[in-house]
Amino acid sequence: MPVINSESNHDPNKILPIDYDWARDYYQRGVANNWTPEEISMQDDISQWKSDELSEAERQLVEWNLGFFSTAESLTANNIVLAIYDYVTAPECRQYLLRQAYEEAVHTDTFIYCCDSLGFDPEYMYGMYDRIPSIREKDEFVVDLTQAIDDPDFTMETEEDMRDFVRDLIGFYVIMEGIFFYAGFAMMLGLKRQGKMSGIGQQFEYILRDESLHVGFGVDLINQMRAESDFWTEEFEEEIVNLMKEAVELEKIYAEEACPEEVLGMGPDQFKEYVEYIADRRFEQLNLERQYVTENPFPWMTEQIDLNKEKNFFETNVTEYQEGGQLDWD
Ligand code: FE
């Protein structure tokens, strides 16, 4: 049983006619956002990093976010290829998954570039996953959610199987890319707003733009599955809401540890509010009730993300396209 039923249930090697225009739309928007990290100069970042312009707290914040993202991007890429791709047979969805996998390779490349430019010891940067519990706990939390479909004997036959599959989608698209990335985005973009580590900041802006499409695709895939079958029970909904709330608590711990004192006029309390605000946005995208109703402490992040573009498929189609590799909020 395919994850979603293409109306004609046609050959996965024949993409036309398109059954799911929304998936095709994500592909085109992804392509319009092409960028590579090497386009962004690291010269200023390198001299700032070597000077004493940054406080200890700011340095830690940069290191933690590089440490978290460097491994998280690979985990996400592996999940697409090794867990999700097999079961999503609609060819236009697979076309987007391939595009997304490429973007994750670009993101992985970004952290190689940052690591090389700043002269980090790779052991040090990639080892944060093992050394820092709040980073490891976030990664393990999403990996745990994919266990059922990682089993080589897993097949997609029953509604229970669909729930196992959607648990993976929630883990990676909604929790990893949609919640766990966002305190880090706010930190790195906040730093850039102060003229600090602007090269890395710009790379995070490009990643953020890609990630908002990834989250959108994942949510639309889940919503399409819900529209086509009956696996989404009340009990399952409660489980999902609780998982997302647990993830919010893990992200708050991460934010507090990565930024224990006020840096850049942003403190741990504001990061926690921001995580709640972002999680509410994810609940809304899944057509679930908001759990926190917290105000956005960083209105400038909204301009950055332009949440209006994160439409879900029950709303209208997004028609604004990027012209090329340029960030349109600059
Ligand atoms: Fe990514």
Ligand code: MN
């Ligand atoms: Mn992603």
